[in-house]
Amino acid sequence: MTENGFGQVLGMLRRYPDVEAANLQAWDATDTLLLDMAADLLTPESDVVVIGDRYGAITLALLSDVPSRVPARIRVHQDLITGERALRNNARTLGVAAGFEQLPLGEALLGGADLVLLQLPKTLAELEEISAAVARYASAGTVVLAGGRVKHMSLGMNAVLGRYFESVQPQLARQKSRVLVASRARPAQPQPPYPVTEHNSELHLDICAHGAVFAGTKLDIGTRFLLRFLPDMPEAATAVDLGCGTGILAAMYARAHPASAVIATDQSAAAAASAAATAKANGLDGQVSVLQDDAMASLPAGSADLILLNPPFHLGASVHAGAGIKMFEAAARVLAPGGELWTVFNSHLRYVPTLERLVGPTRIKGRNPKFTVAVSVKRRAG
Structure with a gap:
């Protein structure tokens, strides 16, 4: 169970239709760390974007939190179609009929967001594309909480975020996960760098x-x-x-x-x-x-x-x-x-x-x- 009581929700999640096995689960310690850090920033007026929420753990835990911390709007981007479907399946299991919108990476996803919760991707190229999109489309005051497992993180991730945000602050690790807090987006490049x-x-x-x-x-x-x-x-x-x-x-x-x-x-x-x-x-x-x-x-x-x-x-x-x-x-x-x-x-x-x-x-x-x-x-x- 996490500090903010999300454990019951997380324990009900499945990976389906992705591969399921006894040694594979639908959430990890990075999800719980991001949720606990976000809890201090959330209000009922918050406009939140969740990126890389593999099976819906972050999104559904946010919607199941106490009313004073449930955001006014949650938009979600998952690259894998299995993740998109798992989120919808898990929402039905939890009786969550509404409260989130699934969108591709771009302006419709990020426009007006004040908080972005990001499960750090595996490659620096993917982080670059995400960071460029956040800097281009989100509001000037947007804060990004980018979390990952310490063993998969590198200083290159700090450098990528630093190209798009004036402030990148690594936080203390917990349960072998760490969050980088990025804020004050730099001016967007004239053209998106990808593809x-x-x-x-x-x-x-x-x-x-x-x-x-x-x-x-x-x-x-x-x-x-x-x-x-x-x-x-x-x-x-x-x-x-x-x-x-x-x-x-x-x-x-x-x-x-x-x-x-x-x-x-x-x-x-x-x-x-x-x-x-x-x-x-x-x-x-x-x-x-x-x-x-x-x-x-x-x-x-x-x-x-x-x-x-x-x-x-x-x-x-x-x-x-x-x-x-x-x-x-x-x-x-x-x-x-x-x-x-x-x-x-x-x-x-x-x-x-x-x-x-x-x-x-x-x-x-x-x-x-x-x-x-x-x-x-x-x-x-x-």
């Missing part, structure tokens, strides 16, 4: 990236290895780049197979926006459609002939196989009988038996000292 675009001469591709996207505008080594086998991939009427990130796989496959319809999909809003920008920058936006979704949940069963997948092996800060397994299960549903799943993964994960069980017969297409590329064929009925 950024970089030409990759190896691929002859312009790659566009928002701050929250894995690897930014760079070509990650797993994707590079999978692309070695692009000439061997079948011609598909419909191909899906699952967990598309910046959309490199989607763009490269589309370029090699101009008759194919390609869907780039990711649970991250930043990734979906990046993939759309990458497709447009390379003249492929008429062929590549982009969808923010949770493991292709909105795609019909049996609707794809080919799925390309470079799955994550982290859930937030935790190393966990659940994210990859969820994607394999989704691929098994969406693939047509005889369709193929091409997966690249860290070889130590030993995914082949799981792919055999969930999707179908699996062969190793290639292996290097770090990665394995496997091809799984969806079983035909009967």
